[in-house]
Amino acid sequence: MKVIIDTNVFISGMFFPKGIPRKILLAWKHKIFRIVASPEILEEYRDTVETLKERYSTSDALEFLELAMLNSEYCQSSGLAEKVCADPDDDKFLACALASETNIIISGDKHLLDVSGYNGIKVLSPRQFVENYIN
Numbered sequence: 001m002k003v004i005i006d007t008n009v010f011i012s013g014m015f016f017p018k019g020i021p022r023k024i025l026l027a028w029k030h031k032i033f034r035i036v037a038s039p040e041i042l043e044e045y046r047d048t049v050e051t052l053k054e055r056y057s058t059s060d061a062l063e064f065l066e067l068a069m070l071n072s073e074y075c076q077s078s079g080l081a082e083k084v085c086a087d088p089d090d091d092k093f094l095a096c097a098l099a100s101e102t103n104i105i106i107s108g109d110k111h112l113l114d115v116s117g118y119n120g121i122k123v124l125s126p127r128q129f130v131e132n133y134i135n
Contacts, residue, residue, distance in 0.1 A: 001033040001133070002073060004097050006090070006107035007044045009126050014049070014064045015056040020126040024106060025064055027134045037072040038096040075100035084118055087111040097121045104129070 005024065013021030028035055037045075049065050077099035080091050090111045097105055098119060105112060105123045116123035124132070 001104070002036050002100065002102045003033050003104045003106055003129070004036050004041070004093055004100075004102055006093055006105060006109055006112060007041070007048055008108055009106050010045055010064075010068070011048050011052065015052060020130055023130055023134060024126055029064075029067065032134065035068060035072045036075050036096060036100045036102045037068065038075050038077050038092060038099075040077075040092045041096060042069060042072065044092075073100065075102075084115055085111040086114065094118060094121060 005028075009021045009024065012019065013023075013025035016022060027033065045065060045068055049062070053062075075096050077092070077095040080095050080098075083091060084094055085091050087109075090109060093105050093107070093112060094115070097103065098121070103121055105121060106126055106129045107113060107123050108125055112123045113125065
């Protein structure tokens, strides 16, 4: 199974060891599913880690970032023809999903959750994903 993880979920799982996003990253680390990411998504992960690493412990965070850089299934996407999300910055996740034929995005972002079903792409909250695919 392939999934795309939005930045907030990925970063929360990296920096906060107790919580649903960490369960998701651990399941990925144990190869229960594969992460698909575009260069734009990986860049956003990296930039966010750089911003937060001084404020939070990075003991596990850098390991997950390195894993994402090395072990994600890369996808080149050309973007979307038209804006889909209320926040256009979130469209990169949908573009990646379409280009890679990935039908699940894990996100807690309201703008992405609001467009769940777009071209057959399910946007699931972290809790929904864990309940349906990990537990």
